Amino acid sequence: MTADLGALLLADGRLPTGGHAHSAGLEPALVGGLDAGQVPDYIDARLRTVGLVEASAAAAALRTALEEPARLDRVQDELLARTPSAPLRQASELLGRGLAxxxxxxxxxxxxxxxxxxxxxxxxxxxxxxxxxxALGMSAAAVARASLYDDAQTVAAASLKLLPVDPADATSWLLGAASTIEAIVERAVATGPDELPALTAPMVELWSLDHHHSTRRIFVS
Structure with missing residues (x-):
């Protein structure tokens, strides 16, 4: 029961970790020319690249935490090597600090x-x-799913502040991503700390650099 409740807890935007201050790159993407009608495609692209890498790292971190907690630094180093954008690393550290x-x-x-x-x-x-x-007793699959859901939901929630979007449409984007999320969960739990995928999203990284230097923004990232 604790594991099931924990999965719901991690998916709750009211969890006090600061996630509400982030847009998962949607804000700079829109400034960079992303069309409002392309937001579902943006969610899909993130899930297949950034989302897969981070979900794999979360699953690997869970297994390491249970088996060899002293080696968490190894998973951290592998993920750092796959996060080339300094602003994205800083944003991840902010969210990680809140969870920690x-x-x-x-x-x-x-x-x-x-x-x-x-x-x-x-x-x-x-x-x-x-x-x-x-700590919650969750499975690797549940943690990977929570990571992917959070990424997609962050984009959807940010769209409500950045675009004239019907909340029902934003919800439909999440439901539309369900099959993609489940497929990526399977891939994420099948990789170990030394086998993390190294997929990148070049435009997301470029937009994050532009956003970092912007003086007019709503979200941190």
């Missing part, structure tokens, strides 16, 4: 939480997500 703080308040004696705080640097969001999932 929550974990420390709720499970301060859990070996994985202790290891997470022993990294000596802010954990990236997927690493912290995997540790929280381990």
């Amino acid at each position: 703080r929550l974990a420390w308040r709720l499970w301060p004696e859990h070996p994985a939480v202790v290891a997470l705080h022993g990294l000596g640097r802010p954990p990236l969001r997927p690493i912290a997500l995997g540790v929280v999932g381990a």
Whole structure:
């Protein structure tokens, strides 16, 4: 029951981790020329690239947290090597710090939480997500699914503030991504810490650099 409730908890935008301040790159993408009608395609593209990498890292972090928590730094290093944009790394660290703080308040004696705080640097969001999932007793698949859902939902929620979008349409985008999310979950749980995919989304990275230097923005990323 704790694992099932934990999955719902991680999918809740009201979780105090600061996720509401992020748009998953939608804001700079729209400034860069993305059309409102292309948002579902943007969600799909993120899931197949950034989403797959981060979901795989979250699943790997969960398994490492349960088996060898002292080696969480290995998963962190592998993910850092696959995140070339400095602003995207910083955004992930902000979200990871929020999750790490929550974990420390709720499970301060859990070996994985202790290891997470022993990294000596802010954990990236997927690493912290995997540790929280381990503390909640979630499966690797559940954590990967939570990571992917959060990515898609972040875009959908941000669209309501950035575009004239009917909330029902934004919800339909999420439902439309369901089969893609499940297919990626299967791929994510089949990879180990040393086998993380290295897919990139060049335009997302470029837009993140532009957004970082923008003086007029609503979202952090």
